[in-house]
Amino acid sequence: MKKYWLAFWVTGFVLYCFPQDKLKALDKDLTTVSYPYKVNFKSIQSQGEELRMAYMDVAPKKANGKTVVLLHGKNFNAAYWEKTIKELTKRGYRVIAPDQIGFGKSTKPENYQYSFSQLAANTKSILDSLNIKTTVVLGHSMGGMLAARFALQYPEMTEKLILENPIGLEDYKTMIKYKTVDENYQTELKNSAESYKEYQLKNYYDGKWKSEYNRWLNLLAGWTLHKDYSIIAWNAALTTDMVVTQPVLYEFGNIACPTLLIIGTRDRTAIGKDSAPNEVQYKMGLYNQLGKKTQQAFPNAKLVELDNVGHLPHIEAFDRFIKPFTNFLDD
Template identity: 50%
Template sequence: MQVSSWYRAVLVCMLCLPLQTLAADGDSAASDAEPVYGPRLEGFSYPHNVQFYRFKSQRQQLEMAYMDVAPQGEANGRTAVLLHGKNFCGATWEGTIEALTQRGYRVIAPDQIGFCKSSKPEHYQYSLHQLARNTHALLNQLDIERATIMGHSMGGMLATRYALMYPDTTEQLVLVDPIGLEDWKAKGVPYHTVDQWFESTRRTSAKGIRNYQKSTYYADEWQPRYDKWVQMQAGMYRGEGKFINAWSQAKTYEMIYTQPIVHEFNQLQVPTLLMIGDQDNTAIGKAFSPPEVQQQLGHYDQLGPEIASRIPHALLIQFPELGHSPQIQAPEEFHQALFRGLEELQEIDGQ
């Protein structure tokens, strides 16, 4: 494989850095007990077979990793497409994949370009529109005409964009603690350049990930089973892919900040299930915003009802004690609510 001049330069710079800089976050230099994963998450096992959709986009050949999981037992004729969040991968949906396939769904769980096991191009114009188009092309390749589109976190923004672009192929829309329920720029969050995001993101460590997830994803509670997802993310920053992962993450942070979706929820034409952990406090750029701005951000217990009221055919389910990742924090409670909500959506849609 030919190494780009940018990537070669990054490696040289990395070698020039003093050891204490590389290990400044406590575990950037991995110990024998800490997993090290490749630039495309090589070494981390997914719960199902990973396939690759190969296509050309923006004048380059790319690979989009995905899992295509058949229903267990009798099929119900429906397909669910699961879109991961920014700090997540297709594998993070493993519990939901199991629950859906047990109910007869075929499940497609892709890794978006720039994430996890998919291509991470050095030069790519990231947009929610482009990622939605990539996903739609994958579904066309798989001969899937209609599907339930389900997105978590950033995947919720993407799922919303997908449903706006392709309403005729979106059977139902499910948004699980989506980010983008507020316009951070309009609320006063200052702009961060891609270079600034890169500088902060390349210092990613397991300790930092764990602390953030505890306070945001799991409502200040922690269980050892969450560490799998911490190490999945942190492991990519310990190996040779540290810088290309940080670069991809930086560019997608900028995408999220500059492409708000909140002003278009009233345009959705499909039955929508909004599932909110009330303890969620996620807000892009909150950490470097003025204190008076921080106080206004990430109130999901208020944002959930507000956004649900704007969506023409919406059903809201709230989890008062859960955080940003209810499907991981309380999977049984979450999946029971999910299937109850999907059934109600069918009634709303007159199916």
């Protein structure tokens, strides 16, 4: 198989805001990272390779017979659903939270044709192995695009759909200058704790950092310190291309199941914004407008807007996120 032409080692300094006892080098499989619940692995035969897909399967003490699948975003993994899982299982829901191929503890292939349809099929293979016939699906950020594709691809399995600040509510490829996978790879290789934090401060948290955010940031930043980072960067470049070239918004009208949009209106996330013309950049990622526009695209959607909340409602404003979510589940 093709080997990477550039091995990437980071041996530089650690930023003042990430003391060395907190920011540690992390291998591609996060083998030294503990998730909040037991991690299982599903073997998947995909595109001529045997891959491993990590997932948490958390059972409630008193089951209500319902299952919720939680789909993570591009800069995250299933671990950041910890508080959401705790609340859902307390209410009787079984929760399945996978790491998609290329993310978290799952396999990072050297060659993989990423598509939302493929990731949806991979997710379904886990549900099939667990004999889960129907489920509620929640997707955040990139996971929102995947959740929409899952609902389109497997409508018989999707009882309800929840999209939490999903990306892809606009067609990025019509707004930006296209970057090849190789160009995106070179960009990914330049990432550091500093660049990740700067991006998240600007797009997620309105310039206001809390110590509790370090946990999720350090999972990204720790990768940049490890010799495995080249494979992480390569997969990140491939998934960026997937997001840009595979819009799902044109098919929202075909999603018949009850849908809830939870939108933090301060969010300004837009993939590839830095490569858009200056006169276009300020129009991208306006979630205070995108939520309303997207609601109209669905035949059966409810919109809950969270003012002064950014890209991560379930991290930044959990109580405001969980109430409309659970109300929707209980309807």
